[in-house]
Amino acid sequence: MRSRCKTLAGLALLAAGPALVAGCGAKTVPIDAAAVLAAVPQKTATASTAKVTIDTAVTAKSGAAARPIHVGMNGAIDLRSNNGTFEIDAGSLGVPGFSGNITARKVGGAMYMNIDALAASSGPDVSAILGNKHWLKIVTSKVAPAGTALRQDPGSFTQSLQYLRGVDKNGVKTLGKETVRGTETTHYQADVDLALLRKQLGTSDLTPDVKRLMEQGLNQFSTKSFRLDVWVDSDGRMRRQHMDLPVQAGTSVSMTLDLYDFGVKVQASAPPADQVLDMSELQALAQTHPNA
Numbered sequence: 001m002r003s004r005c006k007t008l009a010g011l012a013l014l015a016a017g018p019a020l021v022a023g024c025g026a027k028t029v030p031i032d033a034a035a036v037l038a039a040v041p042q043k044t045a046t047a048s049t050a051k052v053t054i055d056t057a058v059t060a061k062s063g064a065a066a067r068p069i070h071v072g073m074n075g076a077i078d079l080r081s082n083n084g085t086f087e088i089d090a091g092s093l094g095v096p097g098f099s100g101n102i103t104a105r106k107v108g109g110a111m112y113m114n115i116d117a118l119a120a121s122s123g124p125d126v127s128a129i130l131g132n133k134h135w136l137k138i139v140t141s142k143v144a145p146a147g148t149a150l151r152q153d154p155g156s157f158t159q160s161l162q163y164l165r166g167v168d169k170n171g172v173k174t175l176g177k178e179t180v181r182g183t184e185t186t187h188y189q190a191d192v193d194l195a196l197l198r199k200q201l202g203t204s205d206l207t208p209d210v211k212r213l214m215e216q217g218l219n220q221f222s223t224k225s226f227r228l229d230v231w232v233d234s235d236g237r238m239r240r241q242h243m244d245l246p247v248q249a250g251t252s253v254s255m256t257l258d259l260y261d262f263g264v265k266v267q268a269s270a271p272p273a274d275q276v277l278d279m280s281e282l283q284a285l286a287q288t289h290p291n292a
Contacts, residue, residue, distance in 0.1 A: 166197025
């Protein structure tokens, strides 16, 4: 019989692990690159919906050791509500015994992960313990400080676009034209000043809840500024964003977010409440059934 991890504890780990030159015959790129980047969040949201691919690597250092947690996701998202449907690469998480894709839905600030396949592969004991619970509810900001710092928890994939509000006008480089998923873009590299970002967020038209969540995330950074790369199309929409961020407690986060196929249909709804297991319930089951 093959060895495998203890499933309930593994599910908890999984949840804790798991967002934009002038030339002959060409359009003229505005000289004020900082102004271009500042307009990206609104212009991207105007697209309404898009397919999304996100790759996040979190490395938490303990002494001389570094233990990376890697999360790969693909799906479709509503750029205004942040609701969407996704497939998570379970194998990328590094949890022994977990492989394949996990179906997930993001609705109203929470991620619901379907755990049927994981339970079935772990044997009848785990399925019996879970009963009619088929979905795990996760609010990443409550279980992963690095996720809060990035605002890359499932409730806010596109909130990282708001970082562009804090771009230092003297810290923007235009690196040239590059093709991203078949679309011509302009690649910018920018320094984001956290003090400026906080000021811009305070006077923005974002809702109080979003401002609060953004502030909570910014409080996790261990630096006063950070650098990001963004690829912007001719309509001023973000096509790709990449960031490497040092956050508190010796943790570093690397994230690449792609948006494409704007206008795709997105349908996401929460599972029936009686089929949902939240994190506190999962943790209680893991303690009650330590060998499951």
